[in-house]
Amino acid sequence: MSYAQIDLRDKPALEQLFASTKFNAVIHFAGLKAVGESVEKPFMYYNNNIIGTITLLEVMAAHGCKRLVFSSSATVYGWPNEVPCTEEFPLSAANPYGRTKLFIEEICRDIYRSDSEWKIILLRYFNPVGAHPSGYIGEDPRGIPNNLMPFVQQVAVGRRPSLNVFGTDYSTKDGTGVRNYIHVVDLADGHIAALNKLSNPSIGCEVYNLGTGKGTSVLEMVAALEKASGKKIPLVMAGRRPGDSEIVYASTEKAERELNWRASYGIEEMCRDQWNWASKNPYGYGSPDSTA
Numbered sequence: 001m002s003y004a005q006i007d008l009r010d011k012p013a014l015e016q017l018f019a020s021t022k023f024n025a026v027i028h029f030a031g032l033k034a035v036g037e038s039v040e041k042p043f044m045y046y047n048n049n050i051i052g053t054i055t056l057l058e059v060m061a062a063h064g065c066k067r068l069v070f071s072s073s074a075t076v077y078g079w080p081n082e083v084p085c086t087e088e089f090p091l092s093a094a095n096p097y098g099r100t101k102l103f104i105e106e107i108c109r110d111i112y113r114s115d116s117e118w119k120i121i122l123l124r125y126f127n128p129v130g131a132h133p134s135g136y137i138g139e140d141p142r143g144i145p146n147n148l149m150p151f152v153q154q155v156a157v158g159r160r161p162s163l164n165v166f167g168t169d170y171s172t173k174d175g176t177g178v179r180n181y182i183h184v185v186d187l188a189d190g191h192i193a194a195l196n197k198l199s200n201p202s203i204g205c206e207v208y209n210l211g212t213g214k215g216t217s218v219l220e221m222v223a224a225l226e227k228a229s230g231k232k233i234p235l236v237m238a239g240r241r242p243g244d245s246e247i248v249y250a251s252t253e254k255a256e257r258e259l260n261w262r263a264s265y266g267i268e269e270m271c272r273d274q275w276n277w278a279s280k281n282p283y284g285y286g287s288p289d290s291t292a
Contacts, residue, residue, distance in 0.1 A: 008052030011059065018063040025067035025198055026060060027191055028053065031100070034146035035075070038097035039242050049100035050107075057111060066118045069194045070108060072207070073101045074126045074180070074248055083215065084180075084251040087124070087207045094245060105207070112205035119203045121194040126180035126211030126250050128187050130270040131277035138277030139184075140284030149181075152222055153274055156231040157282040163233055165218055167240035172247060176218035180211040180249035183265035183273070193261040211250030212263040221267065228271035229279070 002021075006013045008030050031049045032038070038045040053070075060066065075098030077085045093099040105122050112118045129149040131138035145151040154160045168175045190210040197203060216224075222233050256262045265273075 008056050009048070011055050014055060014059045015062070018059050018065065023060075023063070023065045025069065025195060026056070026065060027069045027071075027195070028056060029071045030056075031071065033073075033097060035095050035097050035244065036146065036241055038095055038100075042096040045096045045100050049097075050103055053104050054107065057107070061111075061115075066115070067198045068108070068118070068120045069191060069198070070104065070120065070122050072105055072122045072124045073098065074124050074209070074211070074250065075245075076102045076105060076124060077245075077248060079245050080248060083247055084213060084249050085209065086251040087209060087254050095242075109205050116204065118205070119198045120205040121197060121203070122205070122207040123190060123194060124207060124209045124250075125187065126182050126209070126248070128184050129181045130183040130185070130265070130273045132185065133273050133276070135273075135276040135280045138274070138281060138284070140281070140286070148179075148218060148221060149225070149270075149274055152225050152233055153278040155233050156225060156229045156275070157278050159282070161234065162236050163222065164236050164238045165222075166238050167244060167246075168237045169240075170246045172217055174217050174219045177244060178215040178217050178247040178249065180214065181216055181221065181267060181270055182211050182263055183270045185273075186210075186212075186263040186265055190255065190259070190261050193255075193259040197259055206258075208255040208259060209250040209252055210255060210261075210263075211252055212266070213250055213252045214266075215247060215249035216267055221271075224267045224271040225275065228268070228275040 004017055032045050076091045076093055077089050078092035078094045091102055093102045108120045112120055139150050141150050152163055155163050167177050170177055172178050226233055
């Protein structure tokens with residue numbers, strides 16, 4: 001097993017990699033992924049996510065590697081009129097980040113229509129959280145975290161004084177936004193299931209939701225991490241963020257039926273494993289002096 005650090009927009013470097021190794025399939029995770037940042041810096045998101053993907057697909061095609069699993073996102077559902085979201089819902093991203101995912105999905109569908117040798121699975125992630133149960137592998141965002149769970153974790157270990165809760169007047173059970181969280185280990189298993197599915201002759205360009213099928217509010221998630229950690233999380237209630245949705249959670253029936261995959265971890269296990277990682281690695285992979 002070898003590792004090469006390459007910017008996907010660097011076509012000569014990608015060409016060299018594909019010329020040196022015969023790949024059977026590609027799992028494409030590479031992309032910028034913060035909603036708020038994408039609203040502030042759309043050029044950066046369109047350049048990195050879309051141009052990087054087009055370059056990757058061109059090089060894959062040139063080297064006869066036409067099997068792809070792509071990390072898409074629930075953001076392609078925009079502000080859904082109803083939940084749970086099924087794969088047949090109309091697509092309408094509500095921010096530049098979501099639009100990059102939606103545009104890439106459309107690019108993949110067009111490529112398959114033009115060349116039926118392609119086999120592509122688009123995985124619409126909901127909200128991945130947690131850590132490996134061993135406590136040795138976890139999420140360590142640089143700077144200020146853009147996602148709820150790592151931010152709550154940093155408050156719990158004392159790296160940050162409080163959590164800002166963005167939006168307290170949504171039409172939800174407690175006024176805070178509702179999302180469908182999924183344990184990273186379940187997510188990883190979903191990718192293995194998708195790779196296995198690519199060997200099915202009937203696969204063309206398919207899409208699957210990866211989530212638990214259950215919605216959890218911000219305050220419910222905070223309460224679960226407080227329980228797992230035994231720490232009190234100070235909260236600062238704030239206004240809504242631009243581009244955020246109110247309630248989004250998945251229907252996972254298609255993935256269960258066609259990929260033979262189902263999420264096995266709930267919120268309690270997600271928070272348990274997140275805290276196990278955080279308590280062993282309060283400053284992530286760095287030290288108090290090397291992190292923001």
